Amino acid sequence: MARYTGPSCKLCRREKQKLFLKGAKCLSEKCPLEKKNYAPGQHGLSRRAKFSEYGVQLREKQKVRRIYGLQEVQFHNYFETAIRQKGVTGGNLVKLLERRLDNTIFRLGFAPSRKSARQLVLHGHFTVNNRIVDIPSFSLSPGDVISVREKSKKLDAIHNSLRRTKDNVYSWLSIDKATLSGNFLNIPEREDIPLNANEQLIVELYSK
Numbered sequence: 001m002a003r004y005t006g007p008s009c010k011l012c013r014r015e016k017q018k019l020f021l022k023g024a025k026c027l028s029e030k031c032p033l034e035k036k037n038y039a040p041g042q043h044g045l046s047r048r049a050k051f052s053e054y055g056v057q058l059r060e061k062q063k064v065r066r067i068y069g070l071q072e073v074q075f076h077n078y079f080e081t082a083i084r085q086k087g088v089t090g091g092n093l094v095k096l097l098e099r100r101l102d103n104t105i106f107r108l109g110f111a112p113s114r115k116s117a118r119q120l121v122l123h124g125h126f127t128v129n130n131r132i133v134d135i136p137s138f139s140l141s142p143g144d145v146i147s148v149r150e151k152s153k154k155l156d157a158i159h160n161s162l163r164r165t166k167d168n169v170y171s172w173l174s175i176d177k178a179t180l181s182g183n184f185l186n187i188p189e190r191e192d193i194p195l196n197a198n199e200q201l202i203v204e205l206y207s208k
Contacts, residue, residue: 057205064197068097069114074137079206090199091190098193099184101128102136104146108175108182109165110158125152140184148180 051059065075082092097103102118105126111117118136120126126133127147128140140146148158158180168174172188175181 054205054208057201060198060201061205064094064097064195064199064202067114067195067197068100068103069118070097076206079202088190090203093202094190094193094195094197094199095187096139098188099139099141100136101126101133101138101140101146104140104173104182104184107170107173108146109162109169110148110180110182112157112161112164116157116161120155120157125149125155125158142184142186144184146182146184153180 061075065072068075070078078096079089079093082089082096085092098107102114102121105111105117105121106114110126111120121136121138122134124132124134125148127149128138128144130145130147132149148155152158162177162180167177170188171192172184172186174183174185
């Protein structure tokens with residue numbers, strides 16, 4: 001499946017907020033958004049910044065889709081699944097995205113960004129319940145144990161990322177840095193997920 005390969009920082013500038021797509025760079029003074037807090041392109045500084053209702057909804061959808069690194073078809077499939085579940089559709093959507101293996105590896109601190117986490121998963125560096133899983137979209141269930149494979153435990157990329165990560169930052173996850181493993185304790189509630197987005201706008205967009 002095709003995937004965006006252009007400059008990640010342009011995506012943050014398009015949404016006019018940090019999407020944390022580049023790991024440590026997003027927290028440093030090298031982040032382009034610190035100096036260019038406007039959309040890319042020759043019309044980026046245009047004063048015509050007002051969006052229609054549709055435009056606001058579209059921007060919110062694009063922002064969330066880019067944060068989790070998904071193509072439109074993938075993202076829409078998650079939305080269709082969220083509709084069929086009980087509860088609030090928007091909240092269901094976010095919880096489905098959080099259950100992805102690549103996202104969880106990022107949240108645990110094994111990778112500096114979701115993009116890096118996706119690459120590590122594709123290269124087979126992780127196991128789930130002692131079985132190798134190389135599918136970034138693999139959906140985790142409560143009680144699942146995510147571990148770094150024995151042959152991958154010396155990877156500098158993993159250790160460098162862990163050194164910048166605090167222990168047990170998220171209530172639905174636990175990590176043991178000594179064994180390079182983590183637990184997916186439970187499906188998080190929407191209010192516990194640190195995502196600066198209004199998912200209701202996405203529901204309204206897809207419901208048109």
